[in-house]
Amino acid sequence: MRIASLLPAATEIVGALGLADDLVAVTFECDEPAGIRERRPVVVDTALPSGLTPGEIDAVVRDRAARGLPQYELDRDALHAAAPDLVLTQDLCRVCALPESTVAEALTDLEIDAHVLTVDPHTLDEVLDAVAAVARAADAEPAGEELVGDLRARLRHLDDVLADRPRPRVLALEWVDPPFLPGHWVPTMVRRAGGEPLAGVEGGRSVATRWDDARALAPDVVLVAPCGFGLDDAVAQAAVVREQLPDVALVAVDSASYVVRAGPRLVDGIEAIAHALHPDAVPAPPPGRVRRLEPS
Structure with missing residues (x-):
């Protein structure tokens, strides 16, 4: 085909x-x-x-x-x-x-x-359903079933590992100038990674916010996930967030590959964010996916 x-x-x-x-x-x-x-x-x-x-x-x-x-x-x-x-x-x-x-x-x-x-897809489950739909359309249904089954198994394992751990309050930002709160599957990603998402619309669109409102949420961690940008750019743009929230830990992530793209690597992204939030419980991902930046 x-x-x-x-x-x-x-x-x-x-x-x-x-x-x-x-x-x-x-x-x-x-x-x-x-x-x-x-x-x-x-x-x-x-x-x-x-x-x-x-x-x-x-x-x-x-x-x-x-x-x-x-x-x-x-x-x-x-x-x-x-x-x-x-x-x-x-x-x-x-x-x-x-x-x-x-x-x-x-x-x-x-x-x-x-x-x-x-x-x-608008949600994480719908992303997995989309994988299966592409497989059916391409006459590769068995491969789709195997791939989706593996992704779901990895998510279940992560749920088990993080089940009883304290959940940091996480503010995810899909843009920094102006700041945008997350939508679609991103709040779910934060939750599956062992965090408590503070804002955003699960299954909805990302929306602009103000820095004063972001500070009022009192996050423990800010996930810097600028749409379409890789890790180095996310780290660079984290400087804007640091100016606004100087005392909060920041987690920069390769959003282009592992957060905003509705493909199988969303699970890689969840695992990478989970390591940043719970480094003593979740193994480190390969280099280039995520970086935690502590306040100075």
Whole structure:
């Protein structure tokens, strides 16, 4: 089957199912399986300029949304040449990936007769369901059952390890300028990692807040998980949080790979955060995933 993945999370799922060789098109953000965007045509790119600060990104995104401009660009010629049988897309967040409506319009215009699967999980359980759905659409249901079973087993093991431990009060931030409280599966990730999430809407969208309100929550730990950024950038952006909450421990995490991307590596992210919160109970993850920054 020829699979076009227009969503990094879907590309990750396809790779985890052992179907990377079936991919015929990916996006500029697809980095899992490693090296996939160097081996396959990139049919989705960003419409945003490079080199912006978090505050500048927020301003540009808001401006383009207000003017009805897209955040992403679709290479229709490359998609047509890929001739996919299955197209994986999303309609969860127009800021995070190409929206389903743009994909549907392009497929109609290009006369591409492909099955389209829209992957729109809002919760951790729905992410696991999405893994199974991609497996079914790609005729790889047994591989999907095995993968989801392994992920659920790891989560159950973590629940057992952390069951009787004190839970630190955790404020997760998905952006720092301005600060955004978490949505969708992130509060659940904090809870499964042995923390008590202080704010955010489970299954809902992330929402902006004020630093005064963040301080009023009196967190023990702030999880710095800026959407789309890796660990080094999260550590750098933690300096903004440190200015606002100088006496609170910070946990910076590779959010792009392990927090905001709705794929199998969310479980890796939960395990990494759990180690940062409970280092004496949960083994350290591989380097590059998470870093705890104590107050000076």
